[in-house]
Amino acid sequence: xxxxxxxxxxxxxxxxxxxxxYQTDYKAGIKAVENLLSFSGHxxxxxxxxxxxxxxxxxxxxxxTVEQYLGRSTGFSAYLLAVAxxxxxxxxxxxxxxxxxxxxxxxxxxxxxxxxxxAACICRIPMTVFEASFIGIKFTIVRFIISLPLVIVSSAxxxxxxxxxxxxxxxxxxxxxx
Amino acid sequence: xxxxxxxxxxxxxxxxxxxxxKKKSVQALQKGAKxxxxxxxxxxxxxxxxxxxxxxxxxxxxQNTLGHNSDKLLATLSASLAGSVAVIPxxxxxxxxxxxxxxxxxxxxxxxxxxxxMMVGVLTFPLEQxxxxxxxxxxxxxxxxxxxxIVAVATGIAFGEIRTSxx
Numbered sequence: 001x002x003x004x005x006x007x008x009x010x011x012x013x014x015x016x017x018x019x020x021x022y023q024t025d026y027k028a029g030i031k032a033v034e035n036l037l038s039f040s041g042h043x044x045x046x047x048x049x050x051x052x053x054x055x056x057x058x059x060x061x062x063x064x065t066v067e068q069y070l071g072r073s074t075g076f077s078a079y080l081l082a083v084a085x086x087x088x089x090x091x092x093x094x095x096x097x098x099x100x101x102x103x104x105x106x107x108x109x110x111x112x113x114x115x116x117x118x119a120a121c122i123c124r125i126p127m128t129v130f131e132a133s134f135i136g137i138k139f140t141i142v143r144f145i146i147s148l149p150l151v152i153v154s155s156a157x158x159x160x161x162x163x164x165x166x167x168x169x170x171x172x173x174x175x176x177x178x
Numbered sequence: 179x180x181x182x183x184x185x186x187x188x189x190x191x192x193x194x195x196x197x198x199x200k201k202k203s204v205q206a207l208q209k210g211a212k213x214x215x216x217x218x219x220x221x222x223x224x225x226x227x228x229x230x231x232x233x234x235x236x237x238x239x240x241q242n243t244l245g246h247n248s249d250k251l252l253a254t255l256s257a258s259l260a261g262s263v264a265v266i267p268x269x270x271x272x273x274x275x276x277x278x279x280x281x282x283x284x285x286x287x288x289x290x291x292x293x294x295x296m297m298v299g300v301l302t303f304p305l306e307q308x309x310x311x312x313x314x315x316x317x318x319x320x321x322x323x324x325x326x327x328i329v330a331v332a333t334g335i336a337f338g339e340i341r342t343s344x345x
């Protein structure tokens with residue numbers, strides 16, 4: 001409930017900030033508004049398609065399939081599959097979280113989901129190529145060699161622990177229904 | 179061009195889906211729309227905060243903070259804190275990293291910044307919280323922060339930046 005109030009307050013406050021910035025020619029404020037417009041423009045182009053894809057995933061991918069490859073009875077290969085899935089994820093967090101929820105609902109185990117989430121932050125392919133070309137391939141390789149095993153191990157540990165605690169991923173709308 | 183590939187593939191899959199089963203496809207669209215709309219109350223404040231941060235924690239300011247620190251470990255730590263708080267897309271962050279490099283900033287510091295930028299999201303926390311619940315979201319971010327620090331130190335060792343300081 002508190003969140004909702006915050007949400008409905010944030011818009012008018014931001015609008016005031018924007019009007020004030022343009023009125024007084026406040027540069028940082030104008031830049032922030034420009035950032036927001038370009039960012040939300042990108043997101044409006046991207047998000048509807050991301051959620052169409054998630055809808056298709058929910059409807060077409062069978063629970064058994066997800067359980068078989070990413071479920072509780074799987075071994076190390078499931079983690080590698082999660083990394084591969086993360087590498088091809090577009091849009092970062094905005095895609096990774098909703099998809100994680102779908103994976104959870106279809107029976108993927110928590111360790112695999114946490115691996116997917118963190119790996120989606122660090123090894124998306126376009127981003128990696130970009131990094132290697134700007135900063136250097138050695139830099140990127142070191143990052144991969146060190147971070148990926150740590151991500152997998154920590155995710156597996158956290159996942160196994162939470163699995164015992166009956167932890168559940170949630171979605172904003174589900175929370176409301178409770 | 180690249181930005182058209184994703185919508186293109188999605189629409190193609192949607193088309194194929196409609197060919198196979200119209201009812202299921204409509205269901206998929208409804209599910210997607212429902213998820214999207216229910217996420218908006220979380221999503222809008224996050225992008226508002228992100229846009230503010232991109233303006234106030236901009237390229238010049240980051241370049242100044244990350245570029246002027248004589249103590250290596252302090253520089254690394256502050257870089258990872260800056261990376262945790264900042265919200266910057268890769269196409270700005272990596273050229274910034276290259277620029278810092280050419281200004282003589284250590285790989286270790288750049289790594290601390292870019293890795294924590296990718297892995298830790300202080301400002302995008304509400305989004306994470308909505309899916310994972312507060313406690314787990316905090317734990318996940320904390321672990322990510324530690325991993326980012328370890329990566330930075332390893333980068334320092336790999337590029338011979340730490341050993342020289344210890345001898």
